[in-house]
Amino acid sequence: MSHGNMNLxxxxxxxxxxxxxxxxxxxxxxxxxxxMSFLEMFDVVNEQLINEGKEPIAFDHDCRExxxxxxxxxxxxxxxxxxxxxxxxxxxxxxxKDGDTIVVEPWRSAAFPVIKxxxxxRSSFDRIIAAGGFVSVNTGNAKDANNILINKDDADEAFxxxxxxxxxxxVAACKNSSAMLFVSAKVSQLALLPQGQxxxxxxxxxxxxxxxxxxxxxxxxxxxxxxxxxxxxSLENIARMNREYSLATFAQNKIK
Amino acid sequence: MASSSKLNARIPEGKLEEKWTKYRSxxxxxxPANKRSLEVIVVGSGLAGASAAAxxxxxxxxxxxxxxxxxxRRAHSIAAxxxxxxxxxYQNDGDSVYRLFYDTIKGGDYRAREANxxxxxxxxxxxxxxxxxxGVPFAREYGGTLSNRSFGGTQVQRTFYxxxxxxxxxxxxxxxxxxxxxxMGAVQLLARHEMMDVVNIDGKCRxxxxxxxxxxxxxxxxxxxxxxxxxxxxxVFFLSTNAMGSNVTAAxxxxxxxxxxxxxxxxxxxxxxxxxxxxxxxxxTLMSESLxxxxxxxxxxxxxxxxxxNDIPEDERDYYLERRYPAFGNLVPRDxxxxxxxxxxxxxxxxxxxKMAVYLDFAANTERYGKIQANKxxxxxxxxxxxxxxxxxxxxxxxxxxxxxxxxxxxxxxYEMPMRIYPAVHYTMxxxxxxxxxxxxxxxxxxxxxxxxxxxxxxxxxxxxxMQGLADGYxxxxxxxxxxxxxxxxxxxxxxxxxxxxxAEAEVQERITKLLSIKGTKSVDHFHKRLGKIMWDKCGxxxxxxGLQTAITEIQQLKKEFWENVRVxxxxxxxxxxxxxxxxxxxxxxxxxxxxxxxxxxxxxxxxHFREEYQTPDGxxxxxDDNFAYVAAWxxxxxxxxxxxxxxxxxxxxxxxQRNYA
Numbered sequence: 001m002s003h004g005n006m007n008l009x010x011x012x013x014x015x016x017x018x019x020x021x022x023x024x025x026x027x028x029x030x031x032x033x034x035x036m037s038f039l040e041m042f043d044v045v046n047e048q049l050i051n052e053g054k055e056p057i058a059f060d061h062d063c064r065e066x067x068x069x070x071x072x073x074x075x076x077x078x079x080x081x082x083x084x085x086x087x088x089x090x091x092x093x094x095x096x097k098d099g100d101t102i103v104v105e106p107w108r109s110a111a112f113p114v115i116k117x118x119x120x121x122r123s124s125f126d127r128i129i130a131a132g133g134f135v136s137v138n139t140g141n142a143k144d145a146n147n148i149l150i151n152k153d154d155a156d157e158a159f160x161x162x163x164x165x166x167x168x169x170x171v172a173a174c175k176n177s178s179a180m181l182f183v184s185a186k187v188s189q190l191a192l193l194p195q196g197q198x199x200x201x202x203x204x205x206x207x208x209x210x211x212x213x214x215x216x217x218x219x220x221x222x223x224x225x226x227x228x229x230x231x232x233x234s235l236e237n238i239a240r241m242n243r244e245y246s247l248a249t250f251a252q253n254k255i256k
Numbered sequence: 257m258a259s260s261s262k263l264n265a266r267i268p269e270g271k272l273e274e275k276w277t278k279y280r281s282x283x284x285x286x287x288p289a290n291k292r293s294l295e296v297i298v299v300g301s302g303l304a305g306a307s308a309a310a311x312x313x314x315x316x317x318x319x320x321x322x323x324x325x326x327x328x329r330r331a332h333s334i335a336a337x338x339x340x341x342x343x344x345x346y347q348n349d350g351d352s353v354y355r356l357f358y359d360t361i362k363g364g365d366y367r368a369r370e371a372n373x374x375x376x377x378x379x380x381x382x383x384x385x386x387x388x389x390x391g392v393p394f395a396r397e398y399g400g401t402l403s404n405r406s407f408g409g410t411q412v413q414r415t416f417y418x419x420x421x422x423x424x425x426x427x428x429x430x431x432x433x434x435x436x437x438x439x440m441g442a443v444q445l446l447a448r449h450e451m452m453d454v455v456n457i458d459g460k461c462r463x464x465x466x467x468x469x470x471x472x473x474x475x476x477x478x479x480x481x482x483x484x485x486x487x488x489x490x491x492v493f494f495l496s497t498n499a500m501g502s503n504v505t506a507a508x509x510x511x512x513x514x515x516x517x518x519x520x521x522x523x524x525x526x527x528x529x530x531x532x533x534x535x536x537x538x539x540x541t542l543m544s545e546s547l548x549x550x551x552x553x554x555x556x557x558x559x560x561x562x563x564x565x566n567d568i569p570e571d572e573r574d575y576y577l578e579r580r581y582p583a584f585g586n587l588v589p590r591d592x593x594x595x596x597x598x599x600x601x602x603x604x605x606x607x608x609x610x611k612m613a614v615y616l617d618f619a620a621n622t623e624r625y626g627k628i629q630a631n632k633x634x635x636x637x638x639x640x641x642x643x644x645x646x647x648x649x650x651x652x653x654x655x656x657x658x659x660x661x662x663x664x665x666x667x668x669x670x671y672e673m674p675m676r677i678y679p680a681v682h683y684t685m686x687x688x689x690x691x692x693x694x695x696x697x698x699x700x701x702x703x704x705x706x707x708x709x710x711x712x713x714x715x716x717x718x719x720x721x722x723m724q725g726l727a728d729g730y731x732x733x734x735x736x737x738x739x740x741x742x743x744x745x746x747x748x749x750x751x752x753x754x755x756x757x758x759x760a761e762a763e764v765q766e767r768i769t770k771l772l773s774i775k776g777t778k779s780v781d782h783f784h785k786r787l788g789k790i791m792w793d794k795c796g797x798x799x800x801x802x803g804l805q806t807a808i809t810e811i812q813q814l815k816k817e818f819w820e821n822v823r824v825x826x827x828x829x830x831x832x833x834x835x836x837x838x839x840x841x842x843x844x845x846x847x848x849x850x851x852x853x854x855x856x857x858x859x860x861x862x863x864x865h866f867r868e869e870y871q872t873p874d875g876x877x878x879x880x881d882d883n884f885a886y887v888a889a890w891x892x893x894x895x896x897x898x899x900x901x902x903x904x905x906x907x908x909x910x911x912x913x914q915r916n917y918a
Contacts, residue, residue, distance in 0.1 A: 004536075017830065035667075036536050043538055043781070050779045050834065055825050058833055060326060062499040064539045066661060067424055068330040090664045115470055116831040119326075123447065126327050130439035134432035135391045139311040139730045142385035146346060149400030159393035159418055162425060166329055195391045 004033025006093060009101040010045065012057055018113045018121075024103075027057075034094035038081060039064060039071060041093055059118040066090040066230065069165030072172070073118055074105040079169035079228045087167060087230045107168050109177035111215040122168050124214035125182060131210035132203040133186040135195050148194055158192040161185045163231045170225035170233075176217030181225040183211050184241035185233050191244055201248035208245055260901035263516070263889055266691040267371040272909050273353075276375040279692075280735050284742035291316035294741050295749060297464055297479035299451045299506050301328030303423075303722060304705025305485030306430035307729030313437035315734060317741075320477060321434065321443055322466055324450040324501055324836075329431045332487060332499040333725060336423025337544035337658065339405060339415035340387075340722035342380040347404050351412040353377045358910060360720060363409040363589050364685070364713020365863035365877065366885070366912050367519070369905065371692060372710045379731040380723055384416055386730055390429040394418050406549050407718035409589035409917075415719045420544050420658045426722055430729070449475070450836065451506045452764040454482060454513050454701060457756045461513075461701035465760050469836065472829040474761050476752035480744045481700045481737060484510060485729070488684035488706040490523070492844045492851065493796070494788025496681035497529060497542040503840040504847050507688050507707050515696035516889035516901060518689035518709030520847065521855035524716055524864050525797050526682035527593035530665055530675075531613040540680040541665055543616070543658055545718035548586045550621040550651070551675070553577050553593070555605040555614050565607070565615055565674045576600055584917040591715040591864045591877070592917060594679035598797050599875060601678070608676045617674035622647035679797060683721060685712040685864065686854075689889040689903075693736035694728060697889075700740060704728040709887065714863025768828050771838045776821030780837040783818045787811065787841070787848055795852050800868040804856040811849045812896065818845060850890060850898055857900065860884045872914075881912050 008029040015022030029045050036044070039061050046056035062070040071088040075081035081091045096102065104118065112120040150158075162185070170181035187204050190196030196203070219238060226235045259265075268279040286294065294317050298309040301323040313319045323331060343356040356377040361368055384402070388394065394416050395403040404413040418425040437443040448469040455463040455476070463478040489504035490496035511517045528543045554573045561568065576596055578585045588596075597614050606612050626647025630638040638646070648671050652659065659670045666676070688696050688703035690710055695702050705725040712720065794807035818841070826832040861870040861877035862884070870878045887903040 033534055033536055035533050037538075037665075040536050040538050044536065047779055047781060050823060050825055051777075053823075053825070056834060058831055062325060062330055062501050063332060063335045064500060065335055065497075065541050066664075067335050067421065068325070068332070068499060069327075069334075070325060070330050085660070086664060090661065092664065092667075094667060119831065122326055126329075126435060126438070126445070126447070129329075129432060130435040132439075134436040135389065136436065137386075137389045137433075138314045139307075139386060139433075139734065140382075142382070142389035145344070145384045145388040145394075146401050148388055150396055151400055152396045152398050155393055155396040155400075158391075159395075159425070162393050162418075162428065163421065165424075166327065189393065190391050193391050193393065195389060 004031060004036070006032040006034060006096070006098045008032060008096065008099070011101065011103045012118070013105045014057070014117050015114050017116055022114065032093050034092065036093045037064065037089055038073070038075070038091040038093065039089050057118065058116040061089060064089040067165060069167035072107050072120060072167060074107060074172055076103055079107070079172040080230050084227070085230060085232055087165070107172040109171045109216070111177060111179070112168060112171065124216070125166050125168065127214065128179070128183055128207055128210045129186065132199070132206035135190060136199060150193060154192050158189045161189040161192070161233065161237055164233050165231055167230065169228050169230060171216065173224040173228035174217065175222065175224070176220060178219045178225070179211050179216040180219040180238045180241070181229060181233055181235070183207050184237035187241045187244060188237040191240060200244060201251055204241060204244040204248050205252065257886060257902065257904045259904045260889070262697065262891070262901050263689070263903045264691060265369065265903060266693060267369070268692065272370060272374050275371050276378055283735055283739050285738050286742050286745065288316050290745040292318065294318065294744065295320070295479045296737070297477055297482045298322070298485060299464065299483065300331065300485035300487060300707070301431070301434070302331035302333035302485060302487055302705060303427055303430055303725030304707070304729045305331070305483070306427065306434045307726050308483055308485060308704055308733050309443055310430060310433035310437050311730055311734045312737070313442035319437070319443045320446060320479065322446045322449045322451055324448065324469060326448055328434060328445065328447065329428060331427065332502050333427045333722070334424045335499065336722055337420045337542060338407065338546035339417035339422045339719040340383065340426060340726070341407065341414050341717070341719040342384045342416060342723065343377055343414060344381050344384060346402060347413045349412045351414050355412065356380060356414065359410050360711070360717060361713065361910050362915060363717040364715050365879065365915060366713065366881070366907065367862050367905065368711055368713030370907060370909055375732065376711050376724060376727050379727045382731055383723060383726045387426055387429050390433060392418065392425050392429040394425070405546055406587060408545055408548060408587045408593065409717040411584070415546070417546065420546070420655055423722060426726065430726070451509070452839070453509045453760045455756050455760045456513055456698060457750060457754065460699045462750055463752070463757065465757070465764050467764070470831050472827070472832065474764055476757040476761060478750050478752055480741060480747060481702065483702045483704055483733065484688065484707050485704045486707045488687065489844070489847060490681045490684055492787065492848050493681040493791045494784050495532065495537060495540050495792070497526065497540050500539060503843070505840050505843045507703065508843040508847055510688060510696065510698065510701060512892050514698045515701055516689040516891050517686070517850060518887050518889050519686040519714070519854065520851045520890065521795065521858060521865050522685035522714050522863065523681060524590060524683035524685060525594045525679045527590055527597055527679050528616060528677045529680035529682070530662060531608060531610060531678040541661065542680070542682060543662060543675060543677055544655070545590070547616060547655060547658065550654070551586070551616040551618050552620060553586055553614055553616055555600045555607060559604045565617070574605070581917045588917045589715055589717060594797060595866060595875070597679055613676040613678045615674035616677045618651060618670070619674070622651050625650035683716055685709065685714060685716055689887065693739055694733055695740065702733065702737070704733060714865055767839070768835065771822065771824045771835060772828060774820065774822050774824070776823045778821050779823055780834055780841050783814060783822060784837070784841045784844070786814055787845055790814070791848055791851070795855050798866050798868050799855050801856060804852045807852045808849055808856070811845060811852065815845045818842065849896060853898060854888055854890065858884060858888065885912070
């Protein structure tokens with residue numbers, strides 16, 4: 001079945017599971033329409049592989065509207081591909097030219113082991129949130145919402161940090177595999193809001209501790225994370241987290 | 257009409273507005289020591305699942321959460337855009353619990369249960385309080401209070417929002433609460449696990465069979481109760497606004513093990529989605545209903561008008577919603593707006609290359625916002641360009657992410673020209689039949705959120721799905737589950753070498769082996785697309801008896817072909833996405849048949865169920881309250897065999913009337 005007139009060569013990372021070695025395989029994507037999303041192009045290639053009796057390429061994806069954070073392809077050396085501010089599922093083939101060769105790899109980080117082909121294990125992010133990325137308020141304890149007044153600018157800034165989709169592009173982009181942008185986005189969101197004040201010291205200390213235990217690297221301020229983040233999460237969050245971390249360390253040492 | 261003896265909705269006695277308060281205060285409790293030994297399985301981690309799991313764990317129950325995604329934060333609630341309703345009356349515009357209740361019953365075309373909907377309205381305000389306490393960053397006014405906007409089917413502003421990402425923010429709030437419990441060891445999280453079947457022992461649900469999607473291993477899990485929070489089944493149409501993985505498998509397996517399926521034919525077709533652009537398309541993208549606040553919907557007055565939208569003068573445009581429904585205008589409910597768009601396109605007034613689209617135009621409101629902003633900034637004689645520029649900034653703040661998404665997908669700039677939109681499958685009001693406690697017809701098996709049928713009747717109002725998911729999880733199930741679990745405190749955990757677990761696992765294993773051994777010539781997607789086309793053409797926005805009968809035959813044929821000729825590559829003991837899809841599509845095919853049978857038996861039009869044979873002279877849905885004011889609950893009786901049971905809908909507080917939005 002033909003859809004369009006672009007023909008592409010794909011070099012895709014294939015790896016059976018985390019315990020086996022991977023390698024690049026070359027595939028031809030034929031009859032691709034510029035209106036397809038990058039993942040729809042993969043659908044076409046996979047359909048073709050299945051029809052030929054071969055095994056399709058495994059990749060993570062779900063909502064296909066840029067919000068669930070599940071898709072995770074490293075395309076031509078950049079997480080989520082060549083365009084800024086979007087996820088792989090929102091990348092369209094019109095961003096490529098007929099005849100292009102496209103290299104597709106999984107996220108590369110010790111803290112994100114490969115599960116199969118392009119799918120990686122990002123459960124380390126869940127454990128970081130479990131370490132402190134919350135406000136400890138049981139259901140039923142809340143007072144009327146408008147009793148908490150919040151300055152609009154603070155609310156907007158908290159929202160901008162909360163827009164993180166947890167895809168891990170920041171880690172994939174970083175030469176140190178640092179998760180500082182991800183962690184700082186949650187720390188910032190809650191540090192900016194009155195609801196987050198009570199636990200803010202423990203929160204930042206516990207989340208950073210978990211981040212280190214998961215094997216993420218340190219931040220050396222190259223800013224690749226911000227540049228590649230599909231939701232434009234700002235580096236300022238990292239500065240805010242460092243400030244919160246220093247204050248918390250100082251305060252807690254003094255108490256002890 | 258009397259309700260079937262097999263259906264007991266357990267609606268408490270007493271006055272409507274006192275039912276929940278009284279019930280909640282008298283329902284059986286489980287003491288804290290006993291809670292620690294009671295195990296609850298939650299399948300699905302969206303708004304309903306995450307909020308239920310977090311709350312039950314806070315109360316002291318032992319909870320296991322399953323999700324097929326790699327993290328609970330990715331459940332499809334994350335994609336909800338516009339907002340969440342609550343009867344707070346913060347805008348002082350006459351809102352109340354009763355008005356939200358009334359709007360929801362009316363919006364559902366008088367096919368929902370009064371008691372459930374009233375309870376939903378009562379707890380709606382608590383949801384906002386809870387979310388704010390968790391740090392959910394809702395939009396705010398300059399004075400620091402929460403902001404609201406309008407949604408369809410209402411005349412008040414009761415929708416709370418966080419830009420066009422409300423679902424994301426609410427889900428991340430619930431996910432945080434869930435992860436807090438995971439961190440404390442109160443919840444065991446099993447991500448990349450899919451539920452394959454429920455396990456019943458002595459007439460009660462006692463656990464599930466799950467597949468570890470990474471290793472392919474089948475696992476047996478015991479629970480004193482099982483909560484299905486697995487969302488809707490819109491993907492039966494192949495193309496929908498659902499996520500690629502959204503599926504009916506959990507609900508369908510429960511159905512085949514004794515849970516009745518309620519109103520399967522009630523499907524919501526959302527009026528404002530980006531139109532289909534080609535046969536490569538894998539999913540459709542919604543443009544939030546909130547855009548209808550500020551966007552005006554129109555088509556050219558002239559047929560086959562090929563001019564660019566901005567070149568068509570004002571008096572040659574047909575703002576057909578404002579024309580037909582002056583009182584609600586662009587904010588009529590979704591079913592009404594969708595049908596009106598279809599009517600214009602079918603009549604030859606559609607726009608774009610396919611002629612199957614209408615315009616959603618922001619020009620007028622961009623200008624209005626620009627003028628307001630200019631006044632705020634103290635600019636007294638702003639130029640037209642200045643006004644437009646300021647207006648675009650306001651529009652960007654409100655809907656920026658949606659406009660960007662539209663541009664990314666269509667390669668057209670919605671700040672410069674109107675969006676082209678068309679209806680698409682979005683939500684399913686039908687689902688597992690549940691009683692007032694949210695329990696299905698299988699004791700111990702519950703369904704929450706979109707997975708149940710209960711609150712939206714035949715059409716859901718915008719911003720009410722988030723409300724229902726969180727109401728069920730945070731504020732309903734924590735109370736109602738006590739009614740059942742208080743009787744279970746003497747039940748010890750059942751070992752999973754029990755024969756019922758062994759048998760259920762063997763059946764799942766057999767099906768996996770079967771799917772892998774067919775080695776046919778057509779991919780799973782091939783069958784899914786064919787099913788989707790049958791459903792969209794014959795059980796979509798408009799249905800008729802003849803089409804539905806044909807569809808049933810075609811689906812039975814498709815099912816036969818699937819089991820003879822599907823090709824599922826790879827092995828069972830590894831990550832195998834084709835195998836996952838094959839299971840889901842096999843269940844969608846069976847569900848599709850039931851949907852058509854339900855649509856065929858309901859000889860009336862109501863809400864999202866529009867039978868062409870039953871319409872008013874103006875083309876509105878024509879209900880038949882004398883014969884169809886009931887919930888259709890279907891019992892599985894064997895392959896292609898379903899028995900209908902009726903739950904009579906009694907309206908004691910609201911008078912049944914023809915919906916009127918004009």
